[in-house]
Amino acid sequence: MFVNRMPRYEILSPDAIAVLDxxxxxxxxxxxxxxxxxxxxxxxAKAGQRTDGEIVYLDPEFVLEQxxxxxxxxxxxxxxxxxxxxxxGDHMVFGAVYGSPFVREGAVRxxxxxxxxHKLCQLSQAFPQLDTAGGVICEPNDAPLDSRHLDxxxxxxxxxxxxxxxNVVSGPNAADTIAMTEILFGGGAGREAxxxxxxxxxxxxxxxxxxxxxxxxxxMLDAQFEYCAAGQPVxxxxxxxxxxxSPVSIPAxxxxxxxEAMAGIALAQLIRPGCPVIFGSFLSNIxxxxxxxxxxxxxxxxxxxxxxxxxxHYGLPFRTGGGLNSSQTADAQAAYESxxxxxxxxxxxxxFVMHAAGWLEGGLVSCYEKFIIDIELLRELRVEFTPLEIxxxxxxxxxxxxxxxxxxxxxxxxxxxRFRDCFYRPLLSSTANFERWLRYGGKxxxxxxxxxxxxxxxSYQPPPLDDAIRAELDDYVSRRRVELGD
Amino acid sequence: MFVNRMPRYEILSPDAIAVLDxxxxxxxxxxxxxxxxxxxxxxxAKAGQRTDGEIVYLDPEFVLEQxxxxxxxxxxxxxxxxxxxxxxGDHMVFGAVYGSPFVREGAVRxxxxxxxxHKLCQLSQAFPQLDTAGGVICEPNDAPLDSRHLDxxxxxxxxxxxxxxxNVVSGPNAADTIAMTEILFGGGAGREAxxxxxxxxxxxxxxxxxxxxxxxxxxMLDAQFEYCAAGQPVxxxxxxxxxxxSPVSIPAxxxxxxxEAMAGIALAQLIRPGCPVIFGSFLSNIxxxxxxxxxxxxxxxxxxxxxxxxxxHYGLPFRTGGGLNSSQTADAQAAYESxxxxxxxxxxxxxFVMHAAGWLEGGLVSCYEKFIIDIELLRELRVEFTPLEIxxxxxxxxxxxxxxxxxxxxxxxxxxxRFRDCFYRPLLSSTANFERWLRYGGKxxxxxxxxxxxxxxxSYQPPPLDDAIRAELDDYVSRRRVELGD
Numbered sequence: 001m002f003v004n005r006m007p008r009y010e011i012l013s014p015d016a017i018a019v020l021d022x023x024x025x026x027x028x029x030x031x032x033x034x035x036x037x038x039x040x041x042x043x044x045a046k047a048g049q050r051t052d053g054e055i056v057y058l059d060p061e062f063v064l065e066q067x068x069x070x071x072x073x074x075x076x077x078x079x080x081x082x083x084x085x086x087x088x089g090d091h092m093v094f095g096a097v098y099g100s101p102f103v104r105e106g107a108v109r110x111x112x113x114x115x116x117x118h119k120l121c122q123l124s125q126a127f128p129q130l131d132t133a134g135g136v137i138c139e140p141n142d143a144p145l146d147s148r149h150l151d152x153x154x155x156x157x158x159x160x161x162x163x164x165x166x167n168v169v170s171g172p173n174a175a176d177t178i179a180m181t182e183i184l185f186g187g188g189a190g191r192e193a194x195x196x197x198x199x200x201x202x203x204x205x206x207x208x209x210x211x212x213x214x215x216x217x218x219x220m221l222d223a224q225f226e227y228c229a230a231g232q233p234v235x236x237x238x239x240x241x242x243x244x245x246s247p248v249s250i251p252a253x254x255x256x257x258x259x260e261a262m263a264g265i266a267l268a269q270l271i272r273p274g275c276p277v278i279f280g281s282f283l284s285n286i287x288x289x290x291x292x293x294x295x296x297x298x299x300x301x302x303x304x305x306x307x308x309x310x311x312x313h314y315g316l317p318f319r320t321g322g323g324l325n326s327s328q329t330a331d332a333q334a335a336y337e338s339x340x341x342x343x344x345x346x347x348x349x350x351x352f353v354m355h356a357a358g359w360l361e362g363g364l365v366s367c368y369e370k371f372i373i374d375i376e377l378l379r380e381l382r383v384e385f386t387p388l389e390i391x392x393x394x395x396x397x398x399x400x401x402x403x404x405x406x407x408x409x410x411x412x413x414x415x416x417x418r419f420r421d422c423f424y425r426p427l428l429s430s431t432a433n434f435e436r437w438l439r440y441g442g443k444x445x446x447x448x449x450x451x452x453x454x455x456x457x458x459s460y461q462p463p464p465l466d467d468a469i470r471a472e473l474d475d476y477v478s479r480r481r482v483e484l485g486d
Numbered sequence: 487m488f489v490n491r492m493p494r495y496e497i498l499s500p501d502a503i504a505v506l507d508x509x510x511x512x513x514x515x516x517x518x519x520x521x522x523x524x525x526x527x528x529x530x531a532k533a534g535q536r537t538d539g540e541i542v543y544l545d546p547e548f549v550l551e552q553x554x555x556x557x558x559x560x561x562x563x564x565x566x567x568x569x570x571x572x573x574x575g576d577h578m579v580f581g582a583v584y585g586s587p588f589v590r591e592g593a594v595r596x597x598x599x600x601x602x603x604h605k606l607c608q609l610s611q612a613f614p615q616l617d618t619a620g621g622v623i624c625e626p627n628d629a630p631l632d633s634r635h636l637d638x639x640x641x642x643x644x645x646x647x648x649x650x651x652x653n654v655v656s657g658p659n660a661a662d663t664i665a666m667t668e669i670l671f672g673g674g675a676g677r678e679a680x681x682x683x684x685x686x687x688x689x690x691x692x693x694x695x696x697x698x699x700x701x702x703x704x705x706m707l708d709a710q711f712e713y714c715a716a717g718q719p720v721x722x723x724x725x726x727x728x729x730x731x732s733p734v735s736i737p738a739x740x741x742x743x744x745x746e747a748m749a750g751i752a753l754a755q756l757i758r759p760g761c762p763v764i765f766g767s768f769l770s771n772i773x774x775x776x777x778x779x780x781x782x783x784x785x786x787x788x789x790x791x792x793x794x795x796x797x798x799h800y801g802l803p804f805r806t807g808g809g810l811n812s813s814q815t816a817d818a819q820a821a822y823e824s825x826x827x828x829x830x831x832x833x834x835x836x837x838f839v840m841h842a843a844g845w846l847e848g849g850l851v852s853c854y855e856k857f858i859i860d861i862e863l864l865r866e867l868r869v870e871f872t873p874l875e876i877x878x879x880x881x882x883x884x885x886x887x888x889x890x891x892x893x894x895x896x897x898x899x900x901x902x903x904r905f906r907d908c909f910y911r912p913l914l915s916s917t918a919n920f921e922r923w924l925r926y927g928g929k930x931x932x933x934x935x936x937x938x939x940x941x942x943x944x945s946y947q948p949p950p951l952d953d954a955i956r957a958e959l960d961d962y963v964s965r966r967r968v969e970l971g972d
Contacts, residue, residue, distance in 0.1 A: 055891065403699055405520035434595065
């Protein structure tokens with residue numbers, strides 16, 4: 001996995017952090033946070049916090065005591081141990097787009113299907129730049145609604161051998177996710193063995209979104225209770241489009257983000273002290289003219305950089321978005337907006353990066369071509385954020401003596417020894433001269449991306465899976481499907 | 487103009503800087519630098535440097551003494567005083583693409599003409615994100631070769647009222663540039679008045695490229711002598727495509743870049759002590775598979791960040807490229823490669839940014855649509871690199887009290903007071919939902935860029951110019967055209 005040893009780009013002064021710190025404290029204590037689940041309110045009340053119906057008024061010092069219980073770093077195990085990831089510190093985990101009801105391939109935009117879900121899992125497995133396919137890589141609209149989560153977890157755990165994200169639509173769905181994860185990590189010996197394994201090292205990470213402003217909803221909380229009780233990490237994410245879910249001010253959104261996330265994290269620690277969590281951030285703005293969400297904006301980049309610094313201030317691993325954009329097609333806008341988010345993601349050293357491949361149209365669309373464009377960006381940024389070794393030898397003084405003045409280095413000994421791997425080699429980008437490019441069809445980057453994802457799928461090899469485990473998984477899915485009436 | 491008050495992103499350790507410092511010292515003293523102009527070699531010899539034919543072996547301490555004479559900051563005046571720029575410190579100057587023999591509009595790629603030159607000047611005038619059209623915004627292939635420089639300087643000084651870059655093809659061309667600049671700044675009272683004006687504050691800046699490795703060519707030197715003698719700044723730029731003009735190692739290229747630039751800067755100070763200069767950087771690599779130049783690469787971004795840090799270390803204002811890319815069309819690749827250069831340009835706080843709008847196909851093409859894409863990037867980055875004000879008031883606590891839990895901020899008083907200018911407003915990017923986007927023709931960003939440059943040209947207003955000055959300029963051009971036999 002990628003470890004970002006480059007410096008963090010920090011833009012908040014200590015004074016600014018102090019203002020934001022006061023900000024979240026005032027929100028949680030004076031406005032309070034709503035938890036639409038009685039068990040959550042009870043936990044807070046028992047811990048001495050003032051409650052009024054679903055509203056919990058939090059003592060900031062109490063919140064910080066809970067936050068202090070969060071492990072600063074932890075592992076999430078994959079069924080292939082080589083794909084186990086480390087969360088926190090300089091480590092960065094990358095996952096594909098999450099939650100899109102539509103897919104786009106080339107000029108066609110249509111409802112996503114389970115077949116798309118499978119293909120996108122396969123692409124996620126194929127590219128080592130992704131540590132996970134994520135969870136809902138697209139919404140499999142043709143699968144029965146009540147048992148769809150089983151199809152998704154089954155695909156994620158069989159078509160990939162990387163970590164995956166759990167279902168959060170309801171408590172029972174979360175319980176199914178955990179059960180299937182126990183099977184997967186049980187070595188064919190059933191759920192008990194798997195249970196012990198994922199108790200030792202968590203194996204599923206799930207996205208719990210806040211219904212911002214300042215409200216945690218019942219179904220998400222049901223899922224959070226399941227996962228936290230099982231010691232599996234959750235990504236507690238304020239969902240902030242400034243202008244809609246937060247004020248039209250970046251500092252206000254940052255304070256609110258802290259208030260919501262810290263409250264959710266405190267709850268996680270009340271459910272199970274020491275439960276791993278990730279401080280989530282999904283922070284952008286709406287276009288005040290159209291009312292539509294905007295992504296890849298200057299405001300979102302600034303918010304992202306600040307979020308990283310705040311997460312480090314409070315000692316929390318943190319999550320951001322990856323290649324976010326508002327574009328309708330995999331065009332120039334999609335590319336620059338995505339990099340406008342993704343480059344700050346590296347500058348900030350985000351620990352868990354969702355939507356890092358395939359996101360299009362404000363997240364409504366999982367796009368195959370965009371997936372490849374993003375993989376190219378990830379490949380480049382991994383090189384860009386690898387520290388240079390600057391030594392006497394790296395100066396290649398001998399090459400200068402050899403080549404002299406006005407010559408060229410193409411045939412120099414230093415070049416000949418290194419030409420194979422001295423520079424980044426693109427997956428998608430073309431440096432072909434115009435005539436050669438025309439001869440090969442004059443295809444733009446998006447068309448070439450179409451060829452790459454198709455050929456990648458053609459050569460996809462499913463990762464090996466123990467037959468006993470597969471049979472147990474299949475049995476579980478079949479049984480639960482019947483129980484769920486699908 | 488834009489002042490970048492955000493922090494610099496610095497990635498070189500003091501140890502690394504020390505290694506690079508030793509590197510350039512060894513190159514200039516042991517390999518030496520070639521100056522293909524006897525007057526240059528003479529100046530160095532008279533200053534006590536060892537010479538052997540055209541090769542000058544430089545004492546690094548002598549070089550640093552010369553570099554210390556460079557003004558850290560200076561102005562370049564524009565004929566419209568509002569467009570005068572400041573070079574150095576946190577100030578950033580942006581110019582359009584420079585030197586392309588071809589243009590692209592939409593699907594058509596063709597030889598550039600003087601009409602294109604005029605149009606691109608007009609676009610540069612129209613967008614305040616550009617401080618200059620640059621110099622050779624495209625090569626006007628249909629204008630007679632010997633007097634083409636007159637046409638270009640005439641266009642730059644009449645169609646725009648911003649600063650411009652001088653011709654560097656030969657000493658006489660440089661002299662013509664200076665003469666026309668004197669006319670432009672003479673207030674209609676002839677060249678003498680203009681001479682005094684541009685002696686007080688320089689008014690033309692010119693790009694002097696090194697024929698890397700380690701060779702400064704005769705014609706560029708002829709131009710440098712003219713400009714430096716007239717006290718007009720030059721951008722002394724090693725032209726480094728690693729693998730061709732420098733070793734396949736970023737540290738080696740950085741040391742070479744310092745050696746070449748410092749040698750050129752020392753010459754400038756011998757020609758006229760205290761002459762303003764800009765430390766130029768044009769640093770990328772060739773694709774070792776195709777042999778073609780690659781732009782927007784991880785290596786070029788790293789090189790750019792390091793260059794900024796080194797420029798500050800030696801107290802020099804510095805120049806980098808802007809939206810560089812290798813793409814053949816204004817597609818996703820063009821966009822991400824450009825931003826891969828442009829965002830580090832802001833992180834590094836480059837003082838003079840060439841090729842910031844319109845560059846395509848490794849610089850062979852000035853592209854109208856790409857011009858607009860780049861303007862959008864510049865607009866966004868200027869917002870992104872403006873420090874946040876984080877105050878108690880910016881937290882908008884009252885809005886939280888007003889909206890409460892699970893509500894929305896669209897109608898909040900805080901929003902209503904600010905919705906017009908609270909967020910970046912795009913020029914090109916679309917946030918339209920899919921149906922609306924389809925209804926408006928389903929145009930991608932490049933197609934929309936085509937509409938924007940055309941409508942911008944339609945509403946172009948030439949900046950006012952004193953009739954007497956215009957007549958003097960026209961006379962000068964007519965007379966010189968005859969003298970040059972065109």
